[in-house]
Amino acid sequence: xxxxxxxxxxxxxxxxxxxxxxxxxxxxxxxxxxxxxxxxxxxxxxxxxxxxxxxxxxxxxxxxxxxxxxxxxxxxxxxxxxxxxxxxxxxxxxxxxxxxxxxxxxxxxxxxxxxxxxxxxxxxxxxxxxxxxxxxxxxxxxxxxxxxxxxxxxxxxxxxxxxxxxxxxxxxxxxxxxxxxxxxxxxxxxxxxxxxxxxxxxxxxxxxxxxxxxxxxxxxxxxxxxxxxxxxxxxxxxxxxxxxxxxxxxxxxxxxxxxxxxxxxxxxxxxxxxxxxxxxxxxxxxxxxxxxxxxxxxxxxx
Numbered sequence: 001x002x003x004x005x006x007x008x009x010x011x012x013x014x015x016x017x018x019x020x021x022x023x024x025x026x027x028x029x030x031x032x033x034x035x036x037x038x039x040x041x042x043x044x045x046x047x048x049x050x051x052x053x054x055x056x057x058x059x060x061x062x063x064x065x066x067x068x069x070x071x072x073x074x075x076x077x078x079x080x081x082x083x084x085x086x087x088x089x090x091x092x093x094x095x096x097x098x099x100x101x102x103x104x105x106x107x108x109x110x111x112x113x114x115x116x117x118x119x120x121x122x123x124x125x126x127x128x129x130x131x132x133x134x135x136x137x138x139x140x141x142x143x144x145x146x147x148x149x150x151x152x153x154x155x156x157x158x159x160x161x162x163x164x165x166x167x168x169x170x171x172x173x174x175x176x177x178x179x180x181x182x183x184x185x186x187x188x189x190x191x192x193x194x195x196x197x198x199x200x201x202x203x204x205x206x207x208x209x210x211x212x213x214x215x216x217x218x219x220x221x222x223x224x225x226x227x228x229x230x231x232x233x234x235x236x237x238x239x240x241x242x243x244x245x246x247x248x249x250x251x252x253x254x255x256x257x258x259x260x261x262x263x264x265x266x267x268x269x270x271x272x273x274x275x276x277x278x279x280x281x282x283x284x285x286x287x288x289x290x291x292x293x294x295x296x297x298x299x300x301x302x
Contacts, residue, residue: 021199025170028194032166037154040089040147041170042081043229044134045238049074049275050268051245074272076279077124077132079142080229080237086296089150090118091283092142095276096132098125108277110284117287120145134174136181143190151192164192172198236298237286244282 028034074096081089095102103121104111114121122138124131134142147169155161171177178197186193249268256266269275289295 018199021196025168025196028166028168028196032194034166034168035158035161036084037087038083038151038165038167039170040081040083040150040167041229042079042089043172043234044174045078045080045234046075046132047078047238047241047279049076049272049279050270051242051249074275075132076276077134078237078283079134079146080233081146082229082233082290082299084300086300088287088290088295088299090120090146091287092120092122092138092146093279093283094122094124094132094134094138096126096130097123099123102276104276104280105273108280110281113284114280117284118146118149119283119287134176136176136179136185139176139182140185143186143193147193148190166192166194168194168196170196170198232301233290233299237290240286240289241282244285245278248278248282 025039029039076096077094079092079094083089093104097103100123102123120141122141124133124135125137126133126135147167151165151167155163155165176182177195183195186195252268253266257263290299
């Protein structure tokens with residue numbers, strides 16, 4: 001069977017650190033009276049703009065077989081956030097580059113729906129050339145464009161909550177998250193937000209730490225994950241995205257055949273602007289699934 005366990009080694013005191021993190025979440029929720037709908041766990045996933053595989057159809061005995069997009073490295077980062085009671089927050093999609101011209105265009109299919117759902121499209125402006133990973137800039141935009149509006153909406157809809165209601169963000173120990181600049185930004189600009197971190201190197205221990213109604217004795221150590229999104233949500237989201245990308249390529253192939261091209265003449269575009277625009281429909285589709293009844297049930301299970 002193909003290996004599935006991460007190559008990273010858990011710290012020797014991983015169980016102790018995960019237990020500490022669990023009770024830290026319990027304490028913060030109890031002390032500040034934080035409802036589950038204001039406990040936000042989030043993770044980041046990377047997705048290639050063009051799916052590829054190491055195999056394809058070719059004549060038996062062929063010596064040279066070309067694979068479309070085999071070396072494709074262009075990708076984007078998607079910020080996935082949810083709450084224990086089942087709410088799935090709007091996506092932030094992060095692209096490499098330093099200008100809005102490197103984002104999906106306003107004419108991209110389903111872009112209007114993306115904006116109506118509250119999606120945030122951001123460029124990384126990273127010091128590392130070509131990097132699509134989150135930066136201090138994109139994290140600030142995520143807080144201001146997604147998290148804070150969500151917090152305000154929850155407060156407005158619940159008469160038992162006041163304007164200073166605390167919100168918890170449960171996040172990984174990535175450098176951009178643990179850096180002094182981001183933590184100072186949260187402390188000074190959003191004092192009602194408390195950051196709780198996944199213990200470094202312990203993403204793959206414990207089931208969801210946000211399922212606080214379960215006693216510690218019911219947690220089979222080492223059999224689940226301590227980052228809820230890593231397996232419980234990300235694999236489903238990636239599957240939907242790849243499925244949508246495959247459907248996009250199939251439709252492109254069918255259209256070219258209808259236009260009287262032979263199978264040998266059919267080509268799949270590798271144009272980044274075209275593929276960037278095509279990504280919008282996919283993330284809208286998966287968001288609508290995750291906010292539907294089946295997706296909500298999945299989020300609650302995680």
